[in-house]
Amino acid sequence: MSDHERDEPRTGEPFLADYLQFLLATASGLASHSFHVQAAAAGVSVAEWRVLACLSDCDGQSVTELARLAQMEQSRLTRVIERMDNRGHVTRKRCRDDRRKVHVWLTGQGAGIARDLVARARAHEAEFIESCLSPAEGRRLKALLTKVIERAGKGKVHAIRR
Amino acid sequence: MSDHERDEPRTGEPFLADYLQFLLATASGLASHSFHVQAAAAGVSVAEWRVLACLSDCDGQSVTELARLAQMEQSRLTRVIERMDNRGHVTRKRCRDDRRKVHVWLTGQGAGIARDLVARARAHEAEFIESCLSPAEGRRLKALLTKVIERAGKGKVHAIRR
DNA sequence: CTTAAAAAAATGCATATTCATATTTTTCTT
DNA sequence: AAGAAAAATATGAATATGCATTTTTTTAAG
Numbered sequence: 001m002s003d004h005e006r007d008e009p010r011t012g013e014p015f016l017a018d019y020l021q022f023l024l025a026t027a028s029g030l031a032s033h034s035f036h037v038q039a040a041a042a043g044v045s046v047a048e049w050r051v052l053a054c055l056s057d058c059d060g061q062s063v064t065e066l067a068r069l070a071q072m073e074q075s076r077l078t079r080v081i082e083r084m085d086n087r088g089h090v091t092r093k094r095c096r097d098d099r100r101k102v103h104v105w106l107t108g109q110g111a112g113i114a115r116d117l118v119a120r121a122r123a124h125e126a127e128f129i130e131s132c133l134s135p136a137e138g139r140r141l142k143a144l145l146t147k148v149i150e151r152a153g154k155g156k157v158h159a160i161r162r
Numbered sequence: 163m164s165d166h167e168r169d170e171p172r173t174g175e176p177f178l179a180d181y182l183q184f185l186l187a188t189a190s191g192l193a194s195h196s197f198h199v200q201a202a203a204a205g206v207s208v209a210e211w212r213v214l215a216c217l218s219d220c221d222g223q224s225v226t227e228l229a230r231l232a233q234m235e236q237s238r239l240t241r242v243i244e245r246m247d248n249r250g251h252v253t254r255k256r257c258r259d260d261r262r263k264v265h266v267w268l269t270g271q272g273a274g275i276a277r278d279l280v281a282r283a284r285a286h287e288a289e290f291i292e293s294c295l296s297p298a299e300g301r302r303l304k305a306l307l308t309k310v311i312e313r314a315g316k317g318k319v320h321a322i323r324r
Numbered sequence: 325c326t327t328a329a330a331a332a333a334a335t336g337c338a339t340a341t342t343c344a345t346a347t348t349t350t351t352c353t354t
Numbered sequence: 355a356a357g358a359a360a361a362a363t364a365t366g367a368a369t370a371t372g373c374a375t376t377t378t379t380t381t382a383a384g
Binding site for chain 1: 361362364365375
Binding site: 179207209235239241242260261262263 | 370371372373377379382
């Protein structure tokens with residue numbers, strides 16, 4: 001319809017379609033978006049979902065560990081956790097061995113919500129993969145991403161424990 | 163060091179390490195983070211960088227098109243663009259064919275910044291891939307992501323034009 | 325042709341996020 | 355063992371973001 005009224009012609013090569021970081025961000029957004037809508041409907045924001053998922057995988061992490069795993073800036077995570085604490089979804093305890101640290105656990109209620117969302121996330125993942133890749137391709141993609149994370153996140157994302 | 167003071171044992175299977183959406187988000191963050199630091203040092207936020215990159219690839223898109231391509235909520239994009247307009251990095255023109263739409267272009271200055279950042283992004287991408295994958299794996303990963311985007315983003319990310 | 329519905333962008337306002345910095349505790353140096 | 359440096363959280367204040375809604379324009383229906 002609209003002709004975009006361009007002034008200048010295209011500069012050089014198309015950039016985005018071959019830029020790994022763009023492809024990752026776009027695929028990530030597409031893959032997660034509709035699940036995030038489900039979570040929102042359940043009253044859980046994206047940031048909160050990330051915390052629930054991380055804790056459901058490994059409960060009792062410290063704020064800093066959690067921040068790394070959930071890819072959140074520390075002070076942001078502190079406040080996300082604070083809200084979740086107020087709603088009774090997590091509890092915090094200062095670590096006795098190192099009293100600088102604060103560890104975070106799911107409460108019973110939080111764990112329930114997490115279990116439910118994790119189940120839905122698994123279902124959503126299966127649907128999503130089926131909608132765009134063969135099972136083998138899905139496995140291959142995961143393997144490649146895992147390799148990227150292990151190599152690039154050396155020390156940063158130690159929490160991918162199997 | 164710290165023993166994480168767990169109360170309950172682990173629930174079930176580890177979840178995150180095999181959850182595609184987590185792998186994508188994590189890899190995406192790791193891949194982009196250090197470039198985002200570079201951009202910030204150049205006075206460009208992540209959101210602004212996305213706009214610059216999208217426009218440098220295809221100038222004169224409408225706000226809605228840009229929002230889809232840059233994966234930004236529309237009202238957020240409107241304000242990001244407004245700031246970029248104030249700084250003289252982009253200009254907006256209401257479309258004559260369809261006066262609801264507003265198209266966005268890079269200014270000379272904006273295009274200069276975009277060119278510079280795109281060049282750095284390409285260099286950063288090459289370094290990043292080399293740091294964690296073989297060239298063949300890098301290509302394979304891009305191919306898989308492209309497939310995901312084409313299939314899952316049917317109609318949503320039409321702007322991946324080569 | 326007139327009115328209803330849809331589409332695009334902007335905006336008000338409540339909330340969330342960021343950045344820098346303060347605070348507390350631990351680790352390292354000498 | 356004392357003091358400096360580092361590490362982990364928290365917090366104040368400026369800014370950005372999200373959601374619902376409004377405004378303007380276009381498209382569809384009757």
